[in-house]
Amino acid sequence: MAKITKDEIIHLADLANLTLSEAEIEQLGGDLNNIVAYIEQLSELDTSGVQPTYMTVDLENVTRADEIIDYGLGREELLKLAPEQAGGQIKVPKVL
Amino acid sequence: MSEIAKIVDRVKSGKSSAMEEVKAALRRAEDHEGYNIFINMTSERALGRAREIDKKLIKGEDVGALAGVPFAVKDNYLTFGAPTTAAAKMLESFDAPLQATAVEKLEAEGAICIGKTNLDAYAHGGSTENSYFGPTLNAVDKTRVAGGSSGGSAVAVALGIVPFALGSDTGGSIRQPASFNGVVGIKPTYGTVSRYGVVAMASSTDVMGCFTKEVADSELVMSIMAGHDERDGTTLPNSPLQVPYLQKGKMKVGIIKDCMGDGVDTEVKAATEQYVKKLTDAGHSVSEVSLPMYKYALAIYYIVVPAEVCSNLARYDGIRYGYRDGKTLSDVFGKSRDGGFMPENKRRIMIGNYVLSSGFFDAYYLQAQKARTLLINEYDKAFKDHDVLLSPVAPNPAFKLGENTADPLKMYLEDIMTVPPSLAGLPAFSVPAGKTKAGLPVGVQLIGKRKCDAQLFALAKEME
Numbered sequence: 410m411a412k413i414t415k416d417e418i419i420h421l422a423d424l425a426n427l428t429l430s431e432a433e434i435e436q437l438g439g440d441l442n443n444i445v446a447y448i449e450q451l452s453e454l455d456t457s458g459v460q461p462t463y464m465t466v467d468l469e470n471v472t473r474a475d476e477i478i479d480y481g482l483g484r485e486e487l488l489k490l491a492p493e494q495a496g497g498q499i500k501v502p503k504v505l
Numbered sequence: 506m507s508e509i510a511k512i513v514d515r516v517k518s519g520k521s522s523a524m525e526e527v528k529a530a531l532r533r534a535e536d537h538e539g540y541n542i543f544i545n546m547t548s549e550r551a552l553g554r555a556r557e558i559d560k561k562l563i564k565g566e567d568v569g570a571l572a573g574v575p576f577a578v579k580d581n582y583l584t585f586g587a588p589t590t591a592a593a594k595m596l597e598s599f600d601a602p603l604q605a606t607a608v609e610k611l612e613a614e615g616a617i618c619i620g621k622t623n624l625d626a627y628a629h630g631g632s633t634e635n636s637y638f639g640p641t642l643n644a645v646d647k648t649r650v651a652g653g654s655s656g657g658s659a660v661a662v663a664l665g666i667v668p669f670a671l672g673s674d675t676g677g678s679i680r681q682p683a684s685f686n687g688v689v690g691i692k693p694t695y696g697t698v699s700r701y702g703v704v705a706m707a708s709s710t711d712v713m714g715c716f717t718k719e720v721a722d723s724e725l726v727m728s729i730m731a732g733h734d735e736r737d738g739t740t741l742p743n744s745p746l747q748v749p750y751l752q753k754g755k756m757k758v759g760i761i762k763d764c765m766g767d768g769v770d771t772e773v774k775a776a777t778e779q780y781v782k783k784l785t786d787a788g789h790s791v792s793e794v795s796l797p798m799y800k801y802a803l804a805i806y807y808i809v810v811p812a813e814v815c816s817n818l819a820r821y822d823g824i825r826y827g828y829r830d831g832k833t834l835s836d837v838f839g840k841s842r843d844g845g846f847m848p849e850n851k852r853r854i855m856i857g858n859y860v861l862s863s864g865f866f867d868a869y870y871l872q873a874q875k876a877r878t879l880l881i882n883e884y885d886k887a888f889k890d891h892d893v894l895l896s897p898v899a900p901n902p903a904f905k906l907g908e909n910t911a912d913p914l915k916m917y918l919e920d921i922m923t924v925p926p927s928l929a930g931l932p933a934f935s936v937p938a939g940k941t942k943a944g945l946p947v948g949v950q951l952i953g954k955r956k957c958d959a960q961l962f963a964l965a966k967e968m969e
Contacts, residue, residue, distance in 0.1 A: 466695050
């Protein structure tokens with residue numbers, strides 16, 4: 410498998426919404442290549458016909474009634490968590 | 506009587522009070538400040554709760570099975586009384602609007618949280634060095650790591666500040682620090698304890714557990730925390746801890762050969778063998794078992810877990826809560842995340858995005874989930890002939906502060922024996938097995954069949 414290039418690191422950071430510094434891009438490039446080289450060893454396993462495991466206990470399609478549950482949390486309490494708020498809304502920087 | 510039973514007895518009989526117990530625990534925490542165990546104390550709320558419990562006691566009301574027992578909580582459980590930071594700048598001043606189910610259940614039995622313990626930010630790490638608030642020091646040797654990610658909780662119990670503390674375990678985060686500090690650490694079967702109100706790391710392997718000095722205390726705490734929760738769809742409908750293990754007689758224990766090879770510290774091996782001897786002396790049969798898939802477990806883990814981590818950490822966008830930086834909207838996303846996360850968080854987000862990205866998904870993520878099935882099949886086969894499997898907890902005793910920080914892969918390799926049971930959702934306990942010549946604690950890991958936690962408790966108690 411190809412080595413992860415600097416351009417790919419920048420692309421991944423963009424997908425992950427991380428504004429990385431030049432130093433971080435360098436550092437993560439090295440780390441990721443080492444880690445990927447290690448996890449590559451899975452390619453030697455024959456997994457043909459094997460089903461993937463996403464869940465380790467025998468629970469399947471757990472659903473609940475489509476009803477509003479009162480978690481005892483008010484609008485004010487949740488708004489208080491926002492870094493900025495104004496007029497009963499979460500304030501964000503100008504989009505346009 | 507166990508440590509917790511003694512406190513409950515003192516409080517209920519009037520020999521002491523919840524207030525005295527809490528004040529004493531807060532004093533002990535202050536005396537050990539140099540270890541950097543706590544991120545924030547919840548003193549004011551703890552004293553208030555102690556006052557309430559004492560009032561109820563005077564009136565003769567029932568105050569629960571943990572009346573007046575002080576405890577500490579890993580700072581990724583949402584609690585009242587102090588911010589819940591997950592040891593990251595992102596949540597440095599996050600005041601949780603609700604409490605984790607596990608904490609609520611313990612409080613309902615009269616237990617009192619005195620503070621929030623240090624961890625690797627977002628529970629990413631095995632040393633508590635990846636904390637925004639600096640590392641926690643090992644309880645036995647201050648030049649060494651506490652282990653992690655639940656390092657603060659392990660050290661709080663080891664130093665006797667509190668009789669029990671909560672941790673979370675995704676790939677060893679309870680078991681390894683328990684081993685490094687010489688205490689009992691419990692990772693139950695996946696789905697035993699509600700994850701509601703705990704900062705999510707990897708949803709398919711995250712489990713909630715605890716640290717104590719004695720197994721009986723862990724059993725009590727876990728029996729209270731366990732149980733179905735409508736707010737967590739992955740909790741088991743019938744808690745494995747509510748079914749006592751009654752089968753008498755000797756157990757068949759399998760020692761995992763693949764964890765006793767080269768690369769494992771000789772003193773760790775010696776302590777493991779010493780524990781095995783205790784088992785055989787007690788009449789249990791011990792035989793070797795080989796699980797060749799162990800060789801691949803760490804590679805599986807470092808695909809599956811970062812994939813889930815990057816999804817779970819996508820919610821931290823600097824908008825609704827948490828740290829915010831930047832002037833334009835896209836700037837806010839990128840800069841808040843870059844500034845709010847620790848380097849290890851970013852590393853895992855990047856790996857996760859890589860293994861999930863189109864073109865690589867089949868080769869990494871899907872292949873890992875299939876390999877996970879092969880590992881589980883091997884466990885199932887081994888459990889046909891064995892009741893319990895045994896291995897060391899970690900290949901080495903607590904390492905020096907800074908020893909593994911420069912090389913992330915080297916740090917990951919410390920998890921090599923704790924990640925396999927996590928990937929299979931199995932219960933796995935870390936119990937003290939001995940000490941190295943230098944006095945460093947070494948734990949042994951007991952791994953049970955799925956939902957057979959009660960059996961592990963029976964064996965661990967017998968061997969204590």
